[in-house]
Amino acid sequence: MVNEEELLDGAARVLAGDHSASMVQIAAGIGTSRATLSRRYATREALLKAVAVRAIEVVDGCLAPLDLAQNADADAFDTALEELVVALMPAAHLYGFTSRDATVLADPAFRAGVDRQDQRALAFLVLGQRLGRLRADLPPYWIWYSLWGLLDAAAEGVRDGHLAPRQIGHLVLTSFLSGTRPLARPPAGAPAP
Amino acid sequence: MVNEEELLDGAARVLAGDHSASMVQIAAGIGTSRATLSRRYATREALLKAVAVRAIEVVDGCLAPLDLAQNADADAFDTALEELVVALMPAAHLYGFTSRDATVLADPAFRAGVDRQDQRALAFLVLGQRLGRLRADLPPYWIWYSLWGLLDAAAEGVRDGHLAPRQIGHLVLTSFLSGTRPLARPPAGAPAP
DNA sequence: CTCGGGTGAGACAATCTTGTATCGTTCGAG
């Protein structure tokens, strides 16, 4: 028997590679049979929603440590942010599929869950802005979305074989925080220091 | 009669919202009938590949101005980079779907086109690294992927209604270049300047 | 050993999607 988490993760993995994979393809990708899949989840739609629920749960688990009251100083915020990014990394492929499927998107419960998570994350990011650790001139929503964009890009880079799984944690974090512009930039036209 | 570009853009828009949309749904989303759609593209697969070809073409159009020999100085590079990002913005939703669909991904011609574009972009980014305008400690592939991740995140933010279309150009550019960390950052624990 | 739960394989009808064809209509060029 396959563990439920493994099953859902496997389904998410297959679906991430092909959003319209059939039940047969999903079952084959997991290494089980369509009969078992149908016994566990009455409907393909039910399976997709179960994957969505798991995505919500996993991200909730990442967001839980963000106890705002205790992160009132800049150093603690930095640590929490770094841990958040690293924790979110494996959730990227789960969300990458979930947040793009029409079946899932149409589910009010899923939308509510995402909204709740967004608010939670936004509060954390706004705290970072107040602490001076995140740029205050950027909309918190954009900060949150851009982080997911980088996570997604990293997952895609790994899937395409252009990036090594070991390096993407550092890459996402450094790009998210510092961007791709070199830190020391002499004024244009000035002689080299 | 619907212009072919409009038709493909409309199809891409519908497919971006639902990767497994049927021909009926795509036709309805564009505002035409399934009969017309079938007349223009013999197969659903043919339609998807046409969308992919258009995505390639549009991005090629964005990459064309990157005449490397003429961008040998830092200022010209900066200008070209900014123009590239802005030009790529409307292509994000085209690619967002295309690069994730199994039907399209299986097409060798599409993969070859993407590879060619990647090499072209990578050469431009490496030039930026040599000119000192992009961080040399980041893999060029990651710089390229992260830019697409930000473009995709911006498109999603607009689609979700959390970002205004007018602001995403600036947001993507500033996040891409400078990240979300405030520029002036005193060493941790040091007294404020 | 015996038994029962979980499994894989396969059959089956119902439904959806696709590709093709036909009809009448619209609209613009000549």
Add this chain to the structure above:
DNA sequence: CTCGAACGATACAAGATTGTCTCACCCGAG
């Protein structure tokens, strides 16, 4: 006006997918 190209609507068969069912098998608990 006339005509032809393109259109929307509709019907149809072929194929794929889904949900349900049955059957035989494995394997661990008792």
